[in-house]
Amino acid sequence: MNTYFISGEQYDIQYQGYQEDLKFYLSEIKKANSTLEIGCGTGRILLLALKKGYKIEGLDGSKSMLKKLKEKAKKENLEPKTYFADMKNFKLDKKYNLIIVPFRTFLHLDSVQEQKESLKNFYRHLKKNGRLILNFFNPDYKRMSFQKNKKEFHSIVKDPVTKNKIKIYAINHYYPANQTIKTKFIHEEVDKNNLLLNKKEYNLKLKYIFRFEFEHLLTLMKFKPLKLYGSFKRRKFTDESREMIWIAKKT
Numbered sequence: 001m002n003t004y005f006i007s008g009e010q011y012d013i014q015y016q017g018y019q020e021d022l023k024f025y026l027s028e029i030k031k032a033n034s035t036l037e038i039g040c041g042t043g044r045i046l047l048l049a050l051k052k053g054y055k056i057e058g059l060d061g062s063k064s065m066l067k068k069l070k071e072k073a074k075k076e077n078l079e080p081k082t083y084f085a086d087m088k089n090f091k092l093d094k095k096y097n098l099i100i101v102p103f104r105t106f107l108h109l110d111s112v113q114e115q116k117e118s119l120k121n122f123y124r125h126l127k128k129n130g131r132l133i134l135n136f137f138n139p140d141y142k143r144m145s146f147q148k149n150k151k152e153f154h155s156i157v158k159d160p161v162t163k164n165k166i167k168i169y170a171i172n173h174y175y176p177a178n179q180t181i182k183t184k185f186i187h188e189e190v191d192k193n194n195l196l197l198n199k200k201e202y203n204l205k206l207k208y209i210f211r212f213e214f215e216h217l218l219t220l221m222k223f224k225p226l227k228l229y230g231s232f233k234r235r236k237f238t239d240e241s242r243e244m245i246w247i248a249k250k251t
Contacts, residue, residue: 006202008042008068010187014168015044016157021135022048024232024245025102028133029054032098036125038087038134039105043069043080050078057081059090088117095127101134107206112217115209119221126250132223135245138230138237139208144174144181154185164189164197181206211237211244223248 006014022045029035029049040046040058042065049056050073058080060066066082073080083090087101088109099122109115122132154168169186182205189198209217211228218225225248230241237244 006185006204008062008064008066010200010202011065012042012068013157013159013166013187014155014185016160017155018044021045021102021232024234025049025100025133026052026054028098028100028131029056032096032131034094034096034127035098035100036092036096038099038101038122039103039108040069040082041065041103043072045100045102046080046082047073047076047078050080051076057083057096059083059085059087061086088114088121090121090125092125095125095130097127097130099126099130099132101132104136104206106134107136107208110205110207115217116221119217119223123222123250128250130250131226132248132250133246135232135243136209138241138244139179139210140242141176144172144176149173151186159189162189164191166190179208181208209244214244214246218246218248222251224251 025045026049033055035054035056037046037056037058040060043058046056046058047069058069059082061084063084066084069080069082083092106118109118126132149171151169151171154170157166157168158164159166167188167190169188171184173182182203185202185204187200188196191197215225225246227247228237229235229245230237231243232245
C-alpha cells in the first residue's frame with residue numbers, strides 16, 4: 001500500500017469519466033483568441049481543445065501530470081505548449097485573452113496571501129479586457145458534517161491496463177477554523193471475484209472559499225466580477241447550487 005499525492009496515472013484513472021465541465025469550458029475557449037489553462041493536469045480539457053483547433057496553452061505545478069499529458073498528446077499527434085510552474089509566481093513573456101482555472105485548482109492555495117498573489121499574477125498575464133474563469137464547489141456545512149471522518153464510496157472505474165475494477169473511497173476531514181478539507185482517497189483494485197489485488201491511497205488538501213469572500217478577493221485584485229453561475233449549464237447561483245463558476249474581467 002502506498003500513500004502519496006496523486007500522480008498523473010492515478011488522476012486519469014479516478015476522473016476518466018468526468019465530463020461535466022467540458023462543454024462549458026470548450027465554448028469559452030472557442031470564443032477567445034488565446035487561452036492559458038492553469039492546472040491543466042493531464043490535458044483533460046487542453047487536449048480536447050487542441051483537437052478542435054482552439055488556441056490554448058497549459059500550466060501545471062506537477063511534473064507527473066505534465067508527463068502524462070505529453071504521453072497522451074503524442075498518441076493524438078498533438079503538440080501542446082505547456083509550462084511547469086506555480087500559479088502564484090509564473091512569469092511568461094505573453095498575455096492572453098482568457099485564463100481558465102478549472103476543477104477546483106484555485107483551492108489548492110493554502111492562504112489568502114497565496115490567493116492574492118495568484119490573482120495578481122493572472123491579472124498580469126491577461127490582455128486588456130481579458131477574462132478570468134474559474135470554478136470551485138459551494139461549501140455546504142450540512143454535507144460536511146454528515147461526511148466527516150467517514151469512509152464514503154466515491155465511484156467504480158476500470159483500470160485501463162489490467163481491466164480490473166477499481167473501487168474508490170474517500171475519507172474527509174474538515175477544519176472549519178481555517179476552511180480546510182483534507183481528503184484521503186483509497187483505490188482498491190479487485191478481480192472478477194471481488195478479491196482485493198492492490199490498494200493505493202493518496203491525499204488531497206483544499207482550502208474552500210465562500211461566495212462573498214471570493215467576490216471581495218476579485219475586486220481587491222482589480223477584477224470586475226461579471227457572472228456567477230451555479231452550474232455548468234449557466235444556471236443562476238442559489239442556495240442549492242453545488243458549484244460556483246466565476247467569470248471576471250481585467251479592469
